[in-house]
Structure formats: C-alpha cells, structure tokens
Amino acid sequence: MAAAATEPRSLPANPLARGLKEGLGAALLAFGLAVPILALRTEQNISNQLVLQPRWHYVGFAVLAAFLGRLLFVLATSAAAPRRPKAAAPAAFPAGAARALSILGLLLLLLYPVLALAIAGRAGAVKWIDNFGVQILIYIMLGWGLNIVVGLAGLLDLGYVAFYAVGAYSTALLAQNFGLSFWLCLPLAGILAAFWGILLGFPVLRLRGDYLAIVTLAFGEIIRLVLINWVPVTNGYAGISGIPRPTFFGLPFNASDSGFAAFFGIEFSPLHRIIFLFYVILALALITNWVTLRLRRLPIGRAWEALREDEIACRALGINTTNTKLTAFAMGAGFGGFAGSFFAARQGFISPESFTFMESAVVLAIAVLGGMGSQIGVAIAAAVMIGGTEILRELEWLKQIFGSAFDPAQYRMLLFGLAMVLVMVWKPRGLVSFRRPSIFLREARPVRADMVKEGSG
Amino acid sequence: MSAPAAPLLTVEHLTMRFGGLLAIDDVSFTAARGGITALIGPNGAGKTTVFNCITGFYKPTSGRLTLSRGGAASPADIDALTASSRRSRKTAAGAVYLLERMPDHEIAAHAKVARTFQNIRLFPGMTVLENLIVAQHNELMLASGLTVLGLLGLRRYRDAEAAAVARAQFWLDKIALTARADDAAGALPYGDQRRLEIARAMCSGPDLLCLDEPAAGLNPRESSDLKALLKSIRSDHGTSILLIEHDMSVVMEISDHVVVLEYGRKISDGPPERVRNDPKVIAAYLGVEDEEVAKVEAEIAR
Numbered sequence: 001m002a003a004a005a006t007e008p009r010s011l012p013a014n015p016l017a018r019g020l021k022e023g024l025g026a027a028l029l030a031f032g033l034a035v036p037i038l039a040l041r042t043e044q045n046i047s048n049q050l051v052l053q054p055r056w057h058y059v060g061f062a063v064l065a066a067f068l069g070r071l072l073f074v075l076a077t078s079a080a081a082p083r084r085p086k087a088a089a090p091a092a093f094p095a096g097a098a099r100a101l102s103i104l105g106l107l108l109l110l111l112y113p114v115l116a117l118a119i120a121g122r123a124g125a126v127k128w129i130d131n132f133g134v135q136i137l138i139y140i141m142l143g144w145g146l147n148i149v150v151g152l153a154g155l156l157d158l159g160y161v162a163f164y165a166v167g168a169y170s171t172a173l174l175a176q177n178f179g180l181s182f183w184l185c186l187p188l189a190g191i192l193a194a195f196w197g198i199l200l201g202f203p204v205l206r207l208r209g210d211y212l213a214i215v216t217l218a219f220g221e222i223i224r225l226v227l228i229n230w231v232p233v234t235n236g237y238a239g240i241s242g243i244p245r246p247t248f249f250g251l252p253f254n255a256s257d258s259g260f261a262a263f264f265g266i267e268f269s270p271l272h273r274i275i276f277l278f279y280v281i282l283a284l285a286l287i288t289n290w291v292t293l294r295l296r297r298l299p300i301g302r303a304w305e306a307l308r309e310d311e312i313a314c315r316a317l318g319i320n321t322t323n324t325k326l327t328a329f330a331m332g333a334g335f336g337g338f339a340g341s342f343f344a345a346r347q348g349f350i351s352p353e354s355f356t357f358m359e360s361a362v363v364l365a366i367a368v369l370g371g372m373g374s375q376i377g378v379a380i381a382a383a384v385m386i387g388g389t390e391i392l393r394e395l396e397w398l399k400q401i402f403g404s405a406f407d408p409a410q411y412r413m414l415l416f417g418l419a420m421v422l423v424m425v426w427k428p429r430g431l432v433s434f435r436r437p438s439i440f441l442r443e444a445r446p447v448r449a450d451m452v453k454e455g456s457g
Numbered sequence: 458m459s460a461p462a463a464p465l466l467t468v469e470h471l472t473m474r475f476g477g478l479l480a481i482d483d484v485s486f487t488a489a490r491g492g493i494t495a496l497i498g499p500n501g502a503g504k505t506t507v508f509n510c511i512t513g514f515y516k517p518t519s520g521r522l523t524l525s526r527g528g529a530a531s532p533a534d535i536d537a538l539t540a541s542s543r544r545s546r547k548t549a550a551g552a553v554y555l556l557e558r559m560p561d562h563e564i565a566a567h568a569k570v571a572r573t574f575q576n577i578r579l580f581p582g583m584t585v586l587e588n589l590i591v592a593q594h595n596e597l598m599l600a601s602g603l604t605v606l607g608l609l610g611l612r613r614y615r616d617a618e619a620a621a622v623a624r625a626q627f628w629l630d631k632i633a634l635t636a637r638a639d640d641a642a643g644a645l646p647y648g649d650q651r652r653l654e655i656a657r658a659m660c661s662g663p664d665l666l667c668l669d670e671p672a673a674g675l676n677p678r679e680s681s682d683l684k685a686l687l688k689s690i691r692s693d694h695g696t697s698i699l700l701i702e703h704d705m706s707v708v709m710e711i712s713d714h715v716v717v718l719e720y721g722r723k724i725s726d727g728p729p730e731r732v733r734n735d736p737k738v739i740a741a742y743l744g745v746e747d748e749e750v751a752k753v754e755a756e757i758a759r
C-alpha cells in the first residue's frame with residue numbers, strides 16, 4: 001500500500017500527463033490566490049458608497065496563465081532533462097567567440113543613437129536613447145561598481161545607493177555653491193564618494209555576512225535621512241534644481257549663439273544633448289569596465305577575490321585584509337559616485353526620492369543576477385531588468401484587454417521579482433555562472449560556479 | 458659556538474587561556490634554524506593553539522615569542538627590544554621580531570612565517586596558479602606601484618609578474634602539479650590540495666614554515682613524497698620547519714627535534730630517539746593512568 005501511494009511521485013513516463021496534472025495543481029493554487037486578490041474590486045460610487053465590482057475575467061486569466069505556464073515548464077524541462085548530465089562541465093570557453101561578441105556589442109553601442117534615429121525618427125529616438133540607452137547604461141555602471149564590492153571582494157553591500165547619492169549631491173552642491181562645471185564636479189564627486197566608502201568601510205571591517213549587510217543598509221538610510229533633514233544645505237524633500245548640464249568642451253547645448261548648434265552651424269535640436277549624454281555615460285561605463293578588468297589582473301584584484309574565497313588564508317599569506325577591504329569599498333563607491341554625478345547633471349534636478357533603498361536593491365539584483373563578478377553578465381542583467389521595466393510603459397495595448405485603468409508600469413516590481421525567482425531557479429549563481437581565471441599557464445579554463453565561494457564578509 | 462645555539466624561533470613561557478580553559482600552560486621550546494622541529498601530542502593538547510599564537514591568529518595571554526631573521530640576535534638586542542614597545546629591531550645579522558606584539562598579516566609579511574591549516578584553506582574557486590600568485594601578493598603589490606603603475610601596464614610590473622609565475626612554476630614542478638595549473642584548486646583531490654597548500658606557503662618565501670598535520674589523510678605513497686618534499690625544503694631552500702604531525706613514521710624519520718605537549722603542558726623535548734623512548738610520552742599516547750606513569754618512571758629511575 002505504501003509503495004502504491006508513493007508510486008505517482010516518481011516521474012510518470014508521459015511528460016504530457018505529468019504536465020497536465022501539475023498544471024491543474026498550479027491552476028488550483030492560482031485560483032485560490034486570485035479569488036481574494038483579484039476577483040472583487042471596491043469602488044466608490046457618486047454617493048460615496050463602496051460598491052463591489054466583480055472582475056472574474058482577471059481570475060480566469062491568472063488561472064489560465066498558471067496552468068499553461070506549468071504545463072510548458074514541465075514539457076520543456078522533461079525535453080531538456082536527458083541532455084543535462086552532458087552539460088555538467090563547461091567546455092573550454094572559446095576566447096575568440098567572446099572577443100568577437102564583445103567587439104560586436106561595443107560597435108552596436110557606439111552606433112545605437114544612429115540606429116535609433118534611423119529606425120524611430122527624430123521624435124521617437126528621444127525615448128529610445130534617453131529612457132533606454134542612458135538609463136540602462138547608468139545601471140550597468142552602477143552594477144559594475146557594486147560588482148567590485150559584492151562580486152569580487154564578496155562583501156555584501158545593501159547600501160550602495162548612498163554613494164550614488166553622495167556623487168549626485170556633491171555635483172549639485174559644488175555646482176551651486178562654487179559654480180564648478182560638470183567636468184570639474186565629476187572627478188570630485190567620485191573622490192568624495194570613494195572617501196565616504198572608506199568612512200563606511202572602517203566601522204564595518206570586523207563585520208561579516210548578515211551583520212555587514214544590515215550595517216550597510218543602515219548606512220544607506222542614514223545618508224538618505226540626512227539629505228532629507230539637513231534642509232539648509234540639501235533643501236530637504238524639495239531637492240536641488242538648476243544643476244548645470246554637461247557642456248561639449250565649453251559649448252552648452254542650447255539655442256543661443258554660443259551654443260553647440262550655432263558653433264557647428266547646424267539647426268538646434270534637444271536631441272544633440274541627449275546623444276551627447278549617451279556617449280558620456282557610455283564612456284564612463286566603459287572606463288569602469290576597463291579599470292575593473294585591469295584591476296582583476298593586478299595583485300589588488302586577486303587579493304579581493306582571495307578575500308572572498310578565504311579571509312584567514314589571506315592573512316596567513318601576509319595580505320592586509322583591512323586595506324584590501326577598504327580599497328574594494330572605495331573603488332566601488334567611487335564608481336557609484338561618478339554615476340551619481342552624471343545622474344545629477346543629466347536630470348538637472350535631484351531629490352532624496354531618487355536614492356531610496358529600492359535603488360540599492362535593484363543594483364544589487366543586477367550584480368547578483370549577472371553572476372560571479374562577471375562583467376558581461378552584469379551588463380546583460382541590467383539591460384534586461386531596466387530595459388524590461390521600461391518596455392512595460394510601452395505596452396499600452398494591454399489596456400484593451402484589462403480596461404483603461406490598467407497601467408502596466410505598475411507591475412514593474414512584480415515582474416522584477418518574478419524574473420529574479422526564475423533566474424535563481426534556473427541559474428542559481430547568476431547568468432554567467434563560471435569564473436574566468438585572471439592568469440593562466442597554458443589555457444584559461446573557466447572555473448565552475450560551485451567551486452567559487454560567495455564570500456562571507 | 459655550534460649552529461643549534463642560534464635558534465630561529467624561541468618560545469618562552471607561552472600561556473594561552475580561553476576563559477576558564479588553560480589551553481597552553483607555560484610552554485617553552487625553540488625551533489632550530491635550518492631544522493625540522495616536530496610538535497606532537499594527543500588531540501586537544503594545544504598544538505594548533507601554539508601555531509595560532511606564533512602566527513598571530515591568537516594573542517597569547519603571556520609569554521615571549523622571539524624570531525630572529527638572518528642570524529642569531531644578541532641577547533642585548535632582544536632585551537632592548539623587549540624593554541621597548543616596538544615590534545621589531547634591526548640586528549647585526551638581520552632583524553629580530555617579537556611575534557606576540559604583531560598582527561597576523563605582519564608576521565607573515567615581515568617576520569616571514571608561513572603556515573598551513575589543519576583543515577585545508579586554499580582559495581578553492583581560484584586556479585592552482587592563481588593560488589600561488591596570491592601568495593606573492595606583497596612583492597607584486599610593490600612592483601605594481603600600489604596598483605597605479607600596474608594599471609598603466611608598465612614594464613616593471615609585467616616583469617615582476619613573470620618572475621612570480623616562474624616561481625609558481627618551480628613549486629608546481631616540485632609538487633608534480635604543473636599539469637593542473639589552470640584547474641580550480643577546489644577541484645583537486647585531497648592529497649594534491651595538501652601539497653598545494655605547502656607550495657603556496659613556500660611561494661611567500663618564508664624563513665619558518667609551520668605545517669599543521671600535513672600528512673593527515675595521505676596514503677603511504679603520498680606520505681613518503683611529503684617526507685621528501687619537506688627534507689628538500691629544509692636543505693635546498695633554507696626554510697626551517699615547525700611541524701605538527703600524528704604520523705609517527707613521518708615525525709621520527711624527518712625531524713631533528715621533537716617537542717611533546719599534553720593538556721597544554723610540555724612533557725618532553727629532545728631528539729626523536731630520546732622522545733620515542735620517554736615513558737611519559739608513551740603513557741600520554743597509550744593513555745595510561747598517572748600512577749602507572751609514576752610506576753614506570755620509578756622503574757626507569759631504579
């Protein structure tokens with residue numbers, strides 16, 4: 001009897017039958033969840049009474065989606081299952097292919113504004129260059145900066161947005177109070193953020209794991225609260241406006257006679273500035289990438305990774321772990337500061353609302369989803385996560401199905417979370433789940449993710 | 458005076474207390490320059506704790522740990538250093554260090570004491586070669602101009618890195634792991650990991666190498682390879698060795714001097730033959746009662 005009862009638990013031979021069965025289970029679960037959440041909506045009528053508005057078709061969609069999703073998942077995994085064991089060891093990474101891919105990616109990025117103009121036209125290109133291009137590149141840069149701290153040195157930092165904020169406010173305040181231009185503020189903002197990175201680093205040096213995460217989280221909140229409450233300097237919730245925009249070697253992007261357009265004898269267009277900003281953030285991001293890749297092959301980068309692998313062994317080899325951690329914090333913070341400075345100059349206005357814990361969480365999610373301190377993984381994760389959430393704004397046609405009150409952009413975080421769960425189930429160590437060695441004798445063999453430690457500090 | 462009169466490491470009245478537990482109780486011994494000193498004793502005797510004190514992972518409750526690099530330091534030098542609040546002092550022959558005053562990474566970097574761990578501590582996600590390069594961190598860091606020159610890709614750093622790789626390759630050949638240089642250290646079999654940990658310690662160019670149970674878990678062949686490796690480290694590289702080991706065949710064959718601990722106290726100290734026949738040591742290892750030890754001692758005395 002007991003054997004018969006456990007029999008169905010071992011995989012049935014027919015994946016379709018199993019898929020249908022599990023699909024029904026998922027549909028039932030979805031029904032149970034959807035009824036209290038989606039089925040009824042309370043609304044006020046003209047006489048201020050609450051009325052219940054049934055929305056059973058929503059429940060229907062949810063149940064159907066759960067059923068089909070589970071069915072397809074089971075079918076897909078059972079089709080893939082026999083091939084699993086072969087994929088255990090990663091083949092030697094084709095270095096040529098990786099190189100070709102990154103050159104192609106770089107070319108695509110360089111030509112991106114031109115392509116956007118050609119495809120979407122002048123009016124449409126603003127959205128594609130600014131909302132997608134610039135926005136994604138800011139997050140790529142933040143992800144790469146945080147990657148130094150989390151991915152390489154293995155120090156879990158939940159307050160990274162603090163350094164982004166320090167960079168942005170440094171730029172805003174230096175420009176407002178001392179009249180410095182963006183190009184002067186940019187390096188100063190990076191240096192100030194790095195300085196704050198060291199300041200944060202000192203008290204948390206002895207903390208590891210969860211404790212470190214909590215203190216960095218608190219640090220991020222402290223910075224935000226100071227920005228809100230130190231009204232004489234930061235102007236509180238109202239924020240700081242009138243931050244000078246980046247100039248093209250001293251030529252402002254405006255319609256005046258001394259502007260960029262007039263100097264080059266072309267017709268003024270707000271697109272010029274947006275395209276220029278795109279190339280500025282692209283250059284900043286590429287510098288971040290170049291420096292990080294370089295550092296990985298220097299003693300300091302190897303010490304960061306060794307720190308992530310085993311701190312005690314590091315100390316036994318004479319590595320000063322205090323300095324090593326501080327440089328990781330300072331480097332990561334510095335890049336966050338550069339990104340913040342750019343953000344302030346791009347917006348022209350900043351307020352504490354841009355620097356909430358949510359931002360730290362999104363950047364951390366990008367770094368974690370990218371995986372293993374991998375640069376390309378972080379870039380892909382940022383493009384998918386930020387680009388994906390931006391695309392939600394474009395899905396106006398969904399209103400045809402769900403009614404005009406439906407705003408797809410509101411589902412941003414829901415989808416964000418869903419994507420994270422999916423990636424973590426499918427690739428627990430991030431999109432790029434192997435580590436490239438920083439030096440090799442004969443060939444660079446990728447190191448499998450299960451060897452690499454996540455760090456405990 | 459003969460060479461043994463100039464020990465590399467002198468441990469005097471070392472005491473280590475963990476709350477109410479007296480893990481090491483007034484232990485004194487020396488590790489000879491250019492020799493292999495074995496530290497043996499039953500489990501829990503305090504051997505690893507002695508290592509942790511020497512390498513700075515624990516701050517001893519009391520005692521003095523003197524290490525003189527280059528050559529013997531004169532007693533005057535050592536007294537002057539002890540009286541001062543400093544950690545080290547230059548001597549005619551080199552320098553003398555008071556290890557109990559130094560943090561762990563400085564002991565490794567300046568006093569040149571390297572160690573391995575009872576539970577292997579490699580960098581498992583880094584390749585074998587990377588493990589050996591990280592061991593040369595301080596030299597490479599200087600050569601990279603604290604990163605700035607290295608970032609610019611200057612010649613000086615590239616030369617230093619090539620030298621580091623050459624040194625790593627030398628040790629890889631020595632431990633017969635060259636073929637696996639580009640594999641993750643965590644993917645190696647246990648015996649190879651043990652050897653790699655020793656090679657990594659040697660890549661930091663130590664004067665004193667502290668090995669915590671290097672033969673544990675090795676098969677007889679690996680164990681005899683290990684003996685050859687340790688002998689070569691002592692004679693070819695001038696590195697003195699302090700060795701914790703349970704495998705008596707290893708201890709008796711390669712060590713010049715044996716120190717025996719039991720319950721945190723030193724119960725015997727001398728050349729291997731003498732220690733092997735010491736009734737206190739036999740009693741400690743066989744676990745006989747104290748009165749029986751007294752009886753045996755009395756018999757010996759008679």
Ligand SMILES: Nc1ncnc2c1ncn2[C@@H]1O[C@H](COP(=O)(O)OP(=O)(O)O)[C@@H](O)[C@H]1O
Nearest residue numbers: 475478480498499500501502503504505506507
């Ligand atoms: N960090 C510590 N805290 C408390 N007790 C310790 C600590 N380290 C070692 N001990 C105790 O000291 C004694 C000696 O341990 P150890 O040096 O590891 O012995 P051995 O290496 O000779 O087997 C043991 O009783 C152990 O429990």
Ligand SMILES: [Mg+2]
Nearest residue numbers: 504505506575
């Ligand atoms: Mg021990």
